[in-house]
Amino acid sequence: MNDGIRHSEILEDILQFIYPIIILFGMYIVFTGISNPGGGFQGGAIVVAIFMCRYLVYPDEMRGLDLIGKLDKLVLIFVLALASTFILVGFRELFPFMNRIYNMVIGILIGIKVASGLTVVFYTFADIEGGDED
Amino acid sequence: MICVAVICLTVVLFNAFYAEKMEPSAYEYYIENAADEAQMPNAVTAIYLRYRIFDTLFEALLLAMAVSAVVYFAAAWEKEVEEHKDE
DSSP states (O other), X not given: OOHHHHTOHHHHHHHHHHHHHHHHHHHXXXXXXXXXXXXXXXXXXXXXXXXXXXXXXXXXXXXXXXHHHHXXXXXXXXXXXXXXXXXXXXXXXXXGGGHHHHHHHHHHHHHHHHHHHHHHHHHHHHHHHHHTTO | OHHHHHHHHHXXXXXXXXXXTSOOOHHHHHHHHHHHHHOOSOHHHXXXXXXXXXXXXXXXXXXXXXXHHHHHHHHHHHHHHHHHHHO
């Protein structure tokens, strides 16, 4: 029905040009969240834009969505474990040199968590809405 | 509606009259100590990764719960639609 719109070559070419810019911008926001405005949550939300663009070009169901959902839960466990051991148990007093590594790692983990979680939410909703046309 | 308006008005009036009397202790502490204590040049990051770590953790947990709920209800909804198709 919407074949002409969905497989538009103009859209595909433009999005191929935009992909790397979105990835670079999202990674920049995640990695420099320690010293600049930004951080894991915001950067992760920007990275999800890649998957939304991918849905515009290839509206078929994405493979490996279960895997992304599992990654979401796995990273959540890592975030909980890392934060609770480092901050709440008090490893930051024992190992002060780990502070910078902790800052970097937990920012990246939160970024991965938000990106994977929002991807699953977006594709699930898109799947429901797309299923109406059948 | 009236209740919400009264609550908002109360908060605004409370802030207007009592904000000066409250001690401005928290933000001064953060501004002075965030960089050394957390070794982060950005005070906002220091707050949400150190001083308010519970907030961040439960926010991540909330997001995971939202994802699980969306997946679960989507699966239930699709199942229901298929059952109605058979009828």
